[in-house]
Amino acid sequence: MRSASEDEIAAASAYEDLHVPALFQQWAARVVDTARVRTGDRVLDVACGTGVLAREAASRVGRLGSVAGVDPNPGMLAVAKRVAPGIEWREGAAEALPYEDNSFDAVVSQFGLMFFTDRVAALREMVRVLDRGGRIAVAVWESLERSQAYPIEVELLEQMAGAQAADALRAPFVLGDPAELVGLFESAGVGAVNVTTHRGTARFPSVRAMVEADLRGWLPVMGVVLPEEQIQNILEEADRALSHYVTTAGTVEFEAPAHIVSGAKP
Ligand SMILES: C[S@@+](CC[C@H](N)C(=O)[O-])C[C@H]1O[C@@H](n2cnc3c(N)ncnc32)[C@H](O)[C@@H]1O
Numbered sequence: 001m002r003s004a005s006e007d008e009i010a011a012a013s014a015y016e017d018l019h020v021p022a023l024f025q026q027w028a029a030r031v032v033d034t035a036r037v038r039t040g041d042r043v044l045d046v047a048c049g050t051g052v053l054a055r056e057a058a059s060r061v062g063r064l065g066s067v068a069g070v071d072p073n074p075g076m077l078a079v080a081k082r083v084a085p086g087i088e089w090r091e092g093a094a095e096a097l098p099y100e101d102n103s104f105d106a107v108v109s110q111f112g113l114m115f116f117t118d119r120v121a122a123l124r125e126m127v128r129v130l131d132r133g134g135r136i137a138v139a140v141w142e143s144l145e146r147s148q149a150y151p152i153e154v155e156l157l158e159q160m161a162g163a164q165a166a167d168a169l170r171a172p173f174v175l176g177d178p179a180e181l182v183g184l185f186e187s188a189g190v191g192a193v194n195v196t197t198h199r200g201t202a203r204f205p206s207v208r209a210m211v212e213a214d215l216r217g218w219l220p221v222m223g224v225v226l227p228e229e230q231i232q233n234i235l236e237e238a239d240r241a242l243s244h245y246v247t248t249a250g251t252v253e254f255e256a257p258a259h260i261v262s263g264a265k266p
Pocket of ligand 1: 020024046047048049050051052053070071072073076092093094095109110111112115116117
């Protein structure tokens with residue numbers, strides 16, 4: 001595994017401290033439930049990031065089972081290892097999983113599929129590493145318009161930082177169409193494909209915390225680094241643009257629904 005740079009570890013630590021509790025934590029139990037993970041299972045978390053889903057799986061499989069997490073980002077893996085040293089973390093891409101055929105009872109993944117360079121190849125890899133009858137569960141965000149505050153933030157970035165910055169924030173929402181998801185999974189050889197849509201709630205400590213996490217944490221991951229003056233200008237404007245989603249306690253809350261696609265190795 002390549003050792004992570006300080007910047008990569010800082011970005012991944014910010015992701016674990018802010019994005020995970022605000023957005024991702026709430027999905028882990030639902031994805032693991034959908035994959036029917038149980039005691040003794042061998043489970044793989046693809047695009048594990050800092051490991052929130054793998055940690056949930058580990059709490060279900062007990063000592064008779066095992067959990068592995070794979071991700072190409074060494075910063076994410078360094079934080080994953082720091083938080084849960086007992087899980088096996090490996091550097092690798094979903095399109096070429098570094099595991100033998102038929103090695104797992106369940107493959108789970110949340111909010112990574114939209115970033116894979118070859119989604120069909122990645123899903124084929126998930127099927128390859130599953131044992132016969134093994135289960136898949138993959139979560140992706142609903143379309144951008146359904147995630148209340150994000151279309152406003154995207155529009156703000158479009159106006160104040162340009163199309164590349166706005167596109168970086170659109171990227172997580174490109175797989176919102178259930179029919180497209182069914183076609184994608186079936187074309188990769190996944191059997192018994194089913195899509196369920198779930199309500200979710202994004203909860204950030206403040207507008208500033210939410211937008212700053214995107215500008216300083218998410219955009220750089222997508223290759224967009226904004227100058228400090230521009231970041232400050234956007235943060236000031238964001239307070240006004242997103243005021244509708246501020247609670248009386250000053251936190252930010254809005255609906256953030258997602259699809260969970262399930263299937264099995266035929
Ligand atoms: C939004 S994060 C989700 C992380 C984690 N699953 C969670 O719920 O917090 C997306 C993750 O996809 C990973 N990723 C991007 N391209 C990938 C690829 N080709 N193969 C595997 N993971 C990839 C990124 O490194 C990042 O950790």
